Amino acid sequence: MTRLVIGLGILAWVAGVAWGLQKIQTYASTPGRTAVAPAVWPGSTLVAPVAGRDTLVMFIHPQCSCTRASLAELQTILDSSHGAVAAWVVVLKPHGMSDDWTHSETWDTASHMANVTVVMDDEGSEAQLFGAETSGHTVVYSAAGQLLFTGGITRARGHVGDNIGRDRVLSLVQTGNADGDTHEVFGCGLHDPHPRVDGAADDAT
Amino acid sequence: MKRFVRDDQTLRQVAARADEIYARESQVQHSSTDRAFLWLLLAQWAFAIVLAAVVSPFAWEGKTRSIHLHMQIAVFFGGLLNALPIALILMRPGWIGTRITVGIAQMLWSGVLIHLTGGRIETHFHVFGSLAFLAFYRDWRVLIPATVTVAADHYLRSYFWPESVFGVLQPEWWRVLEHVGWVAFEDVVLVLACVRETKLFRRLAEREATLEIAHSGVERQVEERTQQLESEVAERRAREDDLREARHAAEAASNAKTVFLANMSHEIRTPMNGVVGFTNLLLDTPLDAEQREHVQIIRQSGETLLNIINDILDFSKVEAGKLSVENRPFDLRAVAQQVVSLLSPQAVQKGLYIDIRVGDGFPEQFVADGGRVRQVLLNLVGNAIKFTLHGRVLIELDLVQASPGGKDVVRCMVSDTGIGIAHDKQSLLFQEFSQADASTTKLFGGTGLGLAISRRLIELMGGLLDFSSEPGVGSRFWFTLPVLPVTESMIDTIVLEDLASPNAAPGDAVVATLLETPARGPQAPPSPPHVLVAEDNVVNQRLVKRMLENLGYTVDMANDGAQAVTLAVAGQYDLIIMDCSMPEMDGYQATGEIRRIEQEGGLPHIPIVALTANALREDREKCLAVGMDGYLSKPVTQEQLRTVLAEFLSPQKALLTTPPSTRNAAPVVAEESGLAT
Numbered sequence: 001m002t003r004l005v006i007g008l009g010i011l012a013w014v015a016g017v018a019w020g021l022q023k024i025q026t027y028a029s030t031p032g033r034t035a036v037a038p039a040v041w042p043g044s045t046l047v048a049p050v051a052g053r054d055t056l057v058m059f060i061h062p063q064c065s066c067t068r069a070s071l072a073e074l075q076t077i078l079d080s081s082h083g084a085v086a087a088w089v090v091v092l093k094p095h096g097m098s099d100d101w102t103h104s105e106t107w108d109t110a111s112h113m114a115n116v117t118v119v120m121d122d123e124g125s126e127a128q129l130f131g132a133e134t135s136g137h138t139v140v141y142s143a144a145g146q147l148l149f150t151g152g153i154t155r156a157r158g159h160v161g162d163n164i165g166r167d168r169v170l171s172l173v174q175t176g177n178a179d180g181d182t183h184e185v186f187g188c189g190l191h192d193p194h195p196r197v198d199g200a201a202d203d204a205t
Numbered sequence: 206m207k208r209f210v211r212d213d214q215t216l217r218q219v220a221a222r223a224d225e226i227y228a229r230e231s232q233v234q235h236s237s238t239d240r241a242f243l244w245l246l247l248a249q250w251a252f253a254i255v256l257a258a259v260v261s262p263f264a265w266e267g268k269t270r271s272i273h274l275h276m277q278i279a280v281f282f283g284g285l286l287n288a289l290p291i292a293l294i295l296m297r298p299g300w301i302g303t304r305i306t307v308g309i310a311q312m313l314w315s316g317v318l319i320h321l322t323g324g325r326i327e328t329h330f331h332v333f334g335s336l337a338f339l340a341f342y343r344d345w346r347v348l349i350p351a352t353v354t355v356a357a358d359h360y361l362r363s364y365f366w367p368e369s370v371f372g373v374l375q376p377e378w379w380r381v382l383e384h385v386g387w388v389a390f391e392d393v394v395l396v397l398a399c400v401r402e403t404k405l406f407r408r409l410a411e412r413e414a415t416l417e418i419a420h421s422g423v424e425r426q427v428e429e430r431t432q433q434l435e436s437e438v439a440e441r442r443a444r445e446d447d448l449r450e451a452r453h454a455a456e457a458a459s460n461a462k463t464v465f466l467a468n469m470s471h472e473i474r475t476p477m478n479g480v481v482g483f484t485n486l487l488l489d490t491p492l493d494a495e496q497r498e499h500v501q502i503i504r505q506s507g508e509t510l511l512n513i514i515n516d517i518l519d520f521s522k523v524e525a526g527k528l529s530v531e532n533r534p535f536d537l538r539a540v541a542q543q544v545v546s547l548l549s550p551q552a553v554q555k556g557l558y559i560d561i562r563v564g565d566g567f568p569e570q571f572v573a574d575g576g577r578v579r580q581v582l583l584n585l586v587g588n589a590i591k592f593t594l595h596g597r598v599l600i601e602l603d604l605v606q607a608s609p610g611g612k613d614v615v616r617c618m619v620s621d622t623g624i625g626i627a628h629d630k631q632s633l634l635f636q637e638f639s640q641a642d643a644s645t646t647k648l649f650g651g652t653g654l655g656l657a658i659s660r661r662l663i664e665l666m667g668g669l670l671d672f673s674s675e676p677g678v679g680s681r682f683w684f685t686l687p688v689l690p691v692t693e694s695m696i697d698t699i700v701l702e703d704l705a706s707p708n709a710a711p712g713d714a715v716v717a718t719l720l721e722t723p724a725r726g727p728q729a730p731p732s733p734p735h736v737l738v739a740e741d742n743v744v745n746q747r748l749v750k751r752m753l754e755n756l757g758y759t760v761d762m763a764n765d766g767a768q769a770v771t772l773a774v775a776g777q778y779d780l781i782i783m784d785c786s787m788p789e790m791d792g793y794q795a796t797g798e799i800r801r802i803e804q805e806g807g808l809p810h811i812p813i814v815a816l817t818a819n820a821l822r823e824d825r826e827k828c829l830a831v832g833m834d835g836y837l838s839k840p841v842t843q844e845q846l847r848t849v850l851a852e853f854l855s856p857q858k859a860l861l862t863t864p865p866s867t868r869n870a871a872p873v874v875a876e877e878s879g880l881a882t
Contacts, residue, residue: 006293006302013289017313020282024320027274029366065261065273094268124267135265156366158261161324162375189266 028156031184032134041145042129046119050086052143054173057088059127061135062104064188066158070136071109073153073166078115081173085140089113090121092135092190127190135187138165140172148172152185159186215418222414227407231343234406235299238341242307243294245338246287249314253279275321282317286310304342308351311335316358324371329384336391343403345396352392356385466521470514471786474818478840479744481507485842486751511840516654523661530666534691535575537617538563541600544582552590557598559586564603568613571688573666578686581659581670582617585682588655589621596622596679605685613690618683625676634672635660659684734758734779734854739769739795740816741787745839749782749816752843756850766790770798778811780853783833785817785824792817793831800832812853816841 041049049055058074060067071089078087089110093102102120110118121127130139131150140149149172155163165183172178257279263270290310293303315331322328332355339347359381367376484504492500538561545559552559582600589598598621606614626634635657656670663670663684674680736758740746746762753760761776763769766783767790773781781799785792796813803810814835815828825836835849 006297009289009292010306013285016285017282020278020285021313021317023274024278024282024317025366028320061265061267063263063265063270065275092267097268158321188264192267192269 028159028186030157031152031186032189034137034151034185035128035131035133037131037139037147037150038129039147041141041147045129046121046126047088047090047117049141049143049145053083054085054143054148055088055141056085056138056169056173057090057130057141058136058138059090059121059130059132059190060092060106060110061188061190062091062093062102062106064106064135066154066187067106067135068109069154069158069160070138070152070187071106071113072160073163074116074138075113077153077166077169077173078113080170083115085173087113087116089116089118090126091118092124092127093120093122094192095123124190133190134185135190137185137187137190138169140169147181149178149181149183151183152187153183154186157186219411219414219418222417223407223411226413227410230406230410232299235304235342235344239294239298239303239307241341242304242311242338243291246291246307246310246314250279250283250287253283278317286313286317301344301346304339304344304347305350308335308339308347309354311339312351312354312358315355316362320362332388333391336388336395340395340399343399343406345399348392348395348399352385352388355388356381359384463521466517470518471818473514474511474839475742475745477507477511478818479742479748481511481840482745482748482752482842486748486755489755507840516658519658520654523658530574530577530662532572532574532689534570534572535578536570537575537578537602537615538567538569540575540579540582541602541617544579544586545600547583548586548590551587552598555590555593556595557590557593558596559590559598559600561600561602564601566604566607567602567615568604568688568690570691571613571615572691573686573688577662577666578617581662581684582619584655584659585619585684588682589619589623589680592680593621593623598622612687614685614687616683616685618681620679620681622679625678625680626672626674627676631672631674734850735761735777736850737761737763737769737772737776737778737781738816739763739766739781739787739792740784741765742784745784749841749846752841752846753782755843756847758850766792766795766798769795770802773799773811774802774808780850781811781813782816782837782850783813785815785819785828792833793827796828796832814849814853 041055047055047057056074056077058070060070074087074089078085091102091107091110093099099120107118110116119126127133127137130137132139134152136152136154138149138151138153139147142148149165149169151165153163153166153169155161163183164180168178168180168183254276257273257276261273261275263276264273265271287310290303290307293300293306297303312332312335315328315335318331319325319328336348336351339351363371363376363381367380371380481504484500484507487500488497488504541561545561549559586598586600598619601616601618601620603616603618604613605616608614660670663686666686668684668686670682670684672680672682734757736753738746738749738753738760740749740762741764750760750762761772761778763772765787769781769783769792770790772778783792783796787795790798792815799811799813802808812834813832814837815825815833816837816839817824817828818839824838828836834853837845837849
């Protein structure tokens with residue numbers, strides 16, 4: 001009887017652990033929602049492009065822990081761009097939230113990054129303007145105002161490391177060319193929940 | 206171990222016990238490591254929850270938050286990871302399944318941590334640390350499933366999501382092998398350590414088993430030896446009890462023998478008193494030559510019988526250890542003269558010469574028991590005369606060692622020209638009841654006790670008695686004595702003691718009496734001494750009465766102690782002669798009663814002299830203790846009566862007594878000691 005109980009326990013445990021691992025894996029590798037970014041630099045925006053340089057804008061949620069990985073990858077890109085790109089970090093401030101809520105650890109991290117301009121995005125209007133739905137969403141526009149890249153620069157939620165999005169951005173800022181212009185975004189949702197319209201995963205935050 | 210293990214059976218016992226100890230120690234080790242992992246798993250779980258709460262407590266969508274999946278993973282998945290190993294640790298500690306599960310769970314924790322940190326190289330150390338921790342089990346089998354878990358996790362992740370374990374998008378194909386290789390390297394090290402520790406613990410178990418078995422063997426031996434000792438002690442105690450009982454029985458038998466001898470002596474002396482006494486009286490009457498010879502033979506036979514009785518008494522006292530010596534100054538030369546005088550008639554009768562030679566410097570007096578020395582010398586000279594048919598007997602007195610301020614040593618040697626002693630019989634000479642030749646007894650008489658008693662007496666006085674003899678040539682017997690020289694102060698003390706003593710010599714007693722009781726002497730012309738005799742034996746009554754009347758006394762007779770008390774109180778007696786053993790009231794009780802009446806009534810003290818067949822020294826002491834003034838042992842002669850009674854009568858009355866009748870020379874019967882054997 002005891003052996004049976006132990007055997008059943010082991011089986012249940014193995015199943016539970018496998019389920020859990022799969023859940024972790026699924027969570028980490030499920031991208032957030034995305035929207036279409038304007039192909040040409042929009043006119044009415046807080047972000048002011050620098051003449052003669054490409055402009056990189058990252059939209060982040062100030063309380064999203066996964067965004068630390070996106071900022072880390074941004075730092076990697078900037079370290080390799082040697083000033084070839086003007087970088088902006090736009091921090092979400094939803095309606096009704098205080099400035100302190102926005103000035104989080106993530107804000108501080110971005111503020112301390114060299115050659116990065118941090119601006120507050122009241123009620124997410126800037127994000128909506130550039131079609132950003134998920135924290136860490138990054139867009140790159142050429143000095144001429146043409147969209148070069150839109151998407152995420154991490155492989156999974158909160159994971160630092162090699163990934164296609166970062167490599168494409170790096171290639172753009174270094175060579176002006178890339179093998180693609182988009183990548184999945186992994187992070188918290190920038191906007192309050194609303195019915196899914198594009199088939200994105202429910203659990204993407 | 207070889208010193209203790211001596212056979213196959215013991216070897217098997219040691220091996221079996223070592224297995225038990227090893228299993229027990231392994232179980233302890235496994236259980237304790239299980240408990241350590243229990244705390245580690247709980248700590249990891251708690252750490253994961255705290256970390257998730259700090260780093261990523263919430264997930265956000267705009268301003269809407271929800272519990273972050275990391276937090277849920279930490280709480281629930283961490284709990285799930287821990288659930289089975291902790292349950293097994295609590296329910297089945299030490300079980301191999303438990304520790305294998307623990308190893309797998311620990312490796313899963315490593316995989317999750319590595320995944321969540323994006324394959325940070327630092328997080329990989331959790332794998333190595335966990336494997337090292339698993340080595341605490343000292344069971345290399347635990348490392349295998351743990352390693353397989355790590356390898357599988359890495360392989361699957363490298364296949365599906367390489368960045369989560371390698372940190373790069375496209376790792377080289379051998380990165381998995383590299384990671385697994387390092388783990389395998391650590392595994393090899395840990396397996397070797399486990400095997401070595403296992404062997405070490407095995408040896409320790411064997412050593413402990415050997416010690417236990419050796420210890421149990423020693424304990425068993427100690428227990429057996431203790432039981433043996435207890436048995437021996439009990440046996441020894443039983444033997445001691447037996448010996449004690451045997452000694453008590455022997456002492457009782459000895460006492461019974463002593464009492465028997467004393468009684469026999471008493472019973473024999475009483476009729477012998479009549480035989481010898483009336484023989485002496487008969488010799489004082491007109492007899493023809495033949496009648497006189499017959500009577501003298503009767504008297505000699507009686508005296509010989511008394512000597513035998515005295516020897517037996519002495520011997521019984523020697524055996525009972527009751528023989529004592531009284532050291533007083535005496536002159537051995539005078540004693541030798543007395544002995545010669547005493548035994549001269551026998552020597553003359555056999556045509557022998559007896560001489561005394563005194564060496565230069567021989568002390569005139571020294572301190573020893575003169576009575577005992579006289580007894581020994583009498584025995585030696587008597588024997589010399591007895592066993593010498595012609596020739597001479599020589600007594601030589603020499604000072605063999607002079608020690609100023611200490612004890613001198615004197616020697617007295619008696620040599621004869623007698624028959625000598627055969628060499629093969631000489632060793633029997635000092636044995637009791639033995640003579641050199643059985644035929645000797647027939648020829649010369651004697652009990653064979655004399656020399657044995659003499660040697661005991663001399664040894665009692667600290668001396669030695671020995672002899673040399675040549676058959677047909679003669680014998681030499683000698684004894685040496687350590688003696689104290691006499692000093693003037695000693696003489697003064699002894700004289701005063703003698704004056705105060707009831708045993709003082711007649712002359713001394715007279716002087717003492719005159720000095721102490723001047724009023725006792727009668728003013729009017731003295732009447733004959735009036736004596737009361739308490740005696741139950743009719744023969745002895747008649748004998749004593751006849752002797753006293755011969756001595757000039759007037760005599761009243763009492764048949765027992767009570768009558769003696771009545772007459773003593775009513776009459777005016779100058780002296781009472783008291784037999785000790787009488788019916789109804791014995792002499793001791795009667796004396797005590799008379800003394801009590803005298804004291805209460807303020808009456809004058811009547812001298813009481815014991816006349817008893819109880820011849821032991823303690824009998825005399827007992828008599829004096831109850832209030833008697835003198836002591837005479839049976840058989841008694843008329844001369845002894847005269848001498849002793851004169852001590853206690855007033856000088857005037859003493860002078861009235863008739864001098865002793867003329868009688869044939871005969872050895873004086875000593876009060877206690879016998880003569881030659």
